[in-house]
Amino acid sequence: MAPPVVSALAKYKLVFLGDQAVGKTAIITRFMYDKFDDTYQATIGIDFLSKTMYLEDRTVRLQLWDTAGQERFRSLIPSYIRDSSVAVIVYDVTDRQSFLNTSKWIEEVNTQRGGDVLIFLVGNKTDLVDKRKVSTDEGEAKAQEHRAMFIETSAKAGFNIKPLFRKIAGSLPGLDALSSAKQEEMVDINLRPSTGSSTSGAAAQADQKSGGCAC
Template sequence: MDFKNPMRKFKIVFLGEEAVGKTSIITRFMYDTFDSNYQATIGIDFLAKTMYLDDRMVRLQLWDTAGQERFKALVPAYIRDSAIAIVVYDITNSASFDAVDQWIEDVRAERGDDVVIVLTGNKLDLEDRVISTEKGESKAKELNVIFVETSAKSGANIKQLFKRAVLALPSMEIEEEEEEENKKEDIVQVTPVEEEKDQSTVCWC
C-alpha cells in the first residue's frame, strides 16, 4: 500500500422526486441487480463502495434521500458536506423533470460552486418517455451541470454516471496533473555530453 497516496473518499448525495429511481441506480451500481418491487426510501439510506478508476481507487459514500415531501426538511443537512450531487428525474414523468431546478437550487444554496452536480434522466428502458434527450441536455446546459441518461433496470450508463461525476471533481483533476508531472520527473534527461559519450561506444563500421 502506498501510504503517501491514501484512498480518496467522496460523499455523493442522490436527490430528486419520489419514484424516479434513485435507490435503483444505487442498487445497480452497488450490486448489479434491479428490484422491480418498488419500495419508497424512508428518510436517508447510506452505502459505501470502492471504485477502481483507471489506476486509482476511490471510496464513494452514497447517500440516498427520500423524495417524499415530509422528508425534504432533512435533505439540506446531507447536501452540506457532499462532493457530488446527483439529481435524478424520470424521463416518463414531466413533473419530476420540472422539479430539478429547485433541487439544484437547494444544492447550490448549501454548497455554492464547491460541488459537482449531475442531472440524470433515468428509466431509459421505458418507451413512453415524455422528456427528450435534447430537452435534458438543454436543461443541463442552462443550469451548467453534467448530463447523463441511465437505466437502472438494464444498467445502461450506470458506471459511466459515477465515472463522469468523480472525474469532474477538481481534486481529481489536480491529482491527474500531479501524476503527469511526476511522470515527467521520472524521465531521464540525456545531456549533450552524455549523448556524445554514448555515440562513442557505437561501431559505425
Template sequence: MSTESSSGATSAGGRPLRKYKLVFIGDQSVGKTSIISRFQYNTFDDHYQTTIGIDFVSKTVPVDDGTVRLQLWDTAGQERFRSLIPSYIRDSHVAVVVFDITNRESFEATTKWIADVRAQRGTDVIIVLVGNKMDLAASRKVSTAELEARANEHDIMFIETSAKDGFNIKLLFRRLATALPALEKASDGGGEAQPQVIKLSMPPPKPADAPAASSGCYC
C-alpha cells in the same frame, strides 16, 4: 441499505483512501435507489420499498492513480422528508439530481432541487442531472433536447440512464470517480472550480440491423 463495501483507510498503494460524498436527490419513485443498487450490487428489483429518510452505501472505485471511495447517500423524495436533505447536501462533493423521463412533473421539479443544492454549496460541488428509465423511452415525456437545455441553463453535467437495464450506470459513476480528484486539486490550489456542461452518456443502444454510427466523443 446502509453498508460499507470495504474497510481500511488506505488504498492499495498505501496512500490515504480518498472519500467523496454523493447525495442522490429528486422526487419520489424516479429511481434513485435503483440506480445505486444497480451500481452497488448489479441488481434491479421491480418492487423496491420507498426510501424512508436517508440510506447510505459505500463502494471503492478504481481510478487512474489508485482508488477512491464513493459514499452514496440515498434521500427520500417525499415532501415530509424534505427538511432532512439540506444537511446532507451541505458537505457533499456531488449532487445527483434524478428525474423520470416518463414523468414531466419530476423533470420540472429538478429546477427546485438544483436550487436547493446551489443554496447549500454554491458552485463548490459537481451537479449531475440524470434522466432515468430509458428502458421506457417509448413512453418518454421529456426529450433529450430538454434535458440538455436544462443542463446548459444551470451549467451542470447530464446523462440518461436505465437502472433496470444497467444502461449508462457504470459510466456515470466511473466518470464521476475520475473527475472528483481533479476537482479537489483545483480547490486545494486556490482556484475556483469552473462548472462544466458535459454530456456523460453514451449513445442509446441501436438495433442490430441499424447502420453503424460514426465514432465521437461523449465526454
C-alpha cells in the same frame, strides 16, 4: 526501520436527490450489485452506502447518500447536501413534473453549496420508450442552463449506470478525467444503513408500494 507510509484513501460524498419513485435507489442498487428489483419500496429518511473504485492511478471511496423523495423527509436533506462533493439529481423521463422539479433540487444544492459542488442531472427510465415525456434535448438544455453534467440511464436495463459513475469519478476534485477505467475495476466494499434512516417495520411497511417501477 520506519513503517511504510500509507496514503489516505480519498473520500467523496455523493448525494442523490429527486422526486419520489424516479429511481434513485434503483440506480445505486444497479451500480453496487448489478441487479434490479421490480418491487418499489420508498426510501425512508436517508440511506448510506459506500463503494471503492480502483482507478488507473489511484483509489477513491465514493460515499453514496440516498435521500427520500417524499415531502415529509425534505427537511432532512439540506444537512446532507452541505458537505457533499457531488449532487446527483435524478428525474423520470416518463414524468414531466419530476423533470420540472429538478430546478427546485438544483436551487437547493446551490443554496447549500454555492458553486462548490459538481451537479449531475440524470434522466432515468429510458427503457420506457413509449411513455417518454421528456426528450434528451430538453434534459441537455436544462443541464447546460445550470452548468451541470447530463446523462440518461435505465436502472432496469442497466443502461449507462457504470458510465455515469465513471463520469462522476473522472470529474471529482483533484482527479484527472478517466480515459479507460474498466467496469471490472469497481469493487463493492460496504453496505450499512445510516443511523438516521432506521425505522420500525410498521413504518417501513406503511411507506411500501407494490407493483411500482423503480427503474
